[in-house]
Amino acid sequence: MHIDEPSQPHQIENSANDFSSSASLSNTFYDMGDTSVSSKLSALVNQEDMDGLKRSQEFISAKLIKTNDRLKQFNQFSSDTLRNQQWKFEENTKVLLDLHKDLVAISSITRSLRHKLxxxxPEEAKQATESLADLLPDNNEDE
Structure with missing residues (x-):
């Protein structure tokens, strides 16, 4: 198969002009189709329905903004309460640790005094131990 090449330069220019004119025709057809489709779609849309949807969206948006504000306030309240309770817990823990240290010291002193006595x-300590046996906890039950 043999392809004919244009022998003269004006044939190339004419063929280029033909291509551009066909492209502009297709663009014009596309624009006309686009306009008719958009006009058909806009004819299907009811403006009152669109306004109603817009009002609904604005109402929901306002509700969500209020809800977000309330959640922020609640989160701030919770954060403040947690900070306060954490401080109280730390203070109470310190008090309990100090009490534990005091009780350990008192128990140590009491044991030391009992051992010295x-x-x-020895006879009086044995009698005191026997008379107080009912009041003292029985350490042999765990064994």
Whole structure:
């Protein structure tokens, strides 16, 4: 198959002009189709319905803004309450740790005094232990 090439330069220019004119025709057809489609779509849309949708969206948006504000306030309140309770918890924990240290010290002193008294007065310590046996916790139950 043999392809004919234009022998003269004006044939090339004419063929280029033909191409541009056909492209402009297709663009014109596309624009006309686009306009008719958009006009058909806009004819299907009811303006009152669109206004109603817009009002509904604005109402919902206002509600969401109010809800977000309330949630921010609640989060701030919760944060403040947590900070306050955490401070109280830390203070109470310090008090309990101090009380524990005091009780350990008192128990140590009491044990030391009881041991010294049992060494100095063995008979009296034995009698005191026997008479107070009902009041003292029984350590042998766990064994």
């Amino acid at each position: 049992s060494q100095q007065y």
